[in-house]
Amino acid sequence: MLDANVIRQETERVRKALVDRRYPESILDDFLATDSRWRECVEQANRLKQVRNNVSVEIASLSGDEKKAKIAEMKDMAERVKSLDAEISSLDFRRQESLLLMPNIPHNSVPVGDDAEGNITVKTWSKGRSFDFRPKEHFEIGEDLDIIDFVRGAKVAGSGFYVLKGDGARLERALINFMLDLHHQQGYREIFPPVLVNDESATGTGQLPKMKDDMYQVERDGLWLNPTAEVPVTNLHRDEIFEKDDLPIHYTAYLPSFRREAGRHSDTRGIARVHQFNKVEMVKFVHPDRSYDELESLLGDAESVVQALDLPYRVLLLCTGDMSFHAAKCYDIELHAPGGDRWLEASSCSNFTDFQARRARIKYRPEPHLKSEFLHTLNGSGVALPRTMVAILENYQNEDGSVTIPEALRPYMNGQSVIG
């Protein structure tokens, strides 16, 4: 959520952000119109309430006919205040609604572009190995080794769900533990939050109202299955105020995440795009002056995961048109999957600046006697499991159909070095 004062005072900057992001400018114009009407009404209501408060004190000291007359006089006033308050609350609702739909302002370093074509590759790490046989795709490997079962997944839950079995399940568990241990060493505090979140939490990080259709809803209890650990972990501190010295706070969390993938493409064979997936996440709460430095180190921490697994990857700086609406700047880490010769997004590292903090009211006090201010939040996958699994299976496959286990994971698999 943007600061209403910034929208009023720096209207053209906000307008440019909308244009760069390919959002309709009408969002801004709607807000400005509603906002100014809202402010007029608030001022008018405040004046009436001032009179009411003054007369109320007077009434307390009166008696008899004098008192009766004043009270009769104020009855009319009460009606006017009531109807004005009703108008204010409906204007405020519309005002908040357009605020919640307005995207964050991109950082200056973010390239302007329409879609993924406009993204900039800032780094390519390792060429990957060369194959002297035809590399298989991960779903072939998974089924041949009987470690991924799509048929059973569909039976139990439906299309888009899968089952890991045997060494596949053990590899998943090894990855989770490996990633958590690595982030722990990097100074992140481990969190295991609720899988389900309420409306407030989903609104706080920006999933509601815009991405309603992407989440699984538990209607009976007013809850949602989290689409990313970012939601429960960031909301740990909703409505909280930190002292300056508490920052920065670095959290890591393993959590299953759920996405309906409403507009799911048909060419998604395998586990690269599924309804339930595991993810190890990093979330940071930082001082506003530090957030862009923290973004670089967050990216570095995410990269260290795929580097330790020795997987070929590249880093993209997302352009304005491809970035999610709550980010001010975002890097994606894409893993190369040689089976299908594809790049798979395995991590997204974003600086949300004060966008989420304002929605979720997460503040810090710059000095003990100063007013609290919104801090900055960041989030990065460190990293998404299924796509890492795809990259491992395809990059580490052998001609005989077996898969070598990356060295970094062997301690987590009782020293085992190969699946198959």
Next chain:
RNA sequence: GCGGAGAUAGCCCAGCCUGGUAAGGCGAUAGACUGCUAAUCUAUUGUCCGCAAGGACUCGGGGGUUCAAAUCCCCCUCUCCGCGCCA
């Protein structure tokens, strides 16, 4: 799920029965004073509107009654205690 008790400012706590517009304390910060980073005194310490002066709002959340609600009525959330159920 049932019964009881509770939620007041950064923190603690009074006010609620009997409606009149949040008392007091702690902490923090600034100033005064003092030989002193101690004690004491004073001020500041939530949100919104406003360039400001100023004003409005704020007692877990939402409704209602009333000229006026922390206070009375209704609904909801969370916490604690007891009971029930349960991996």
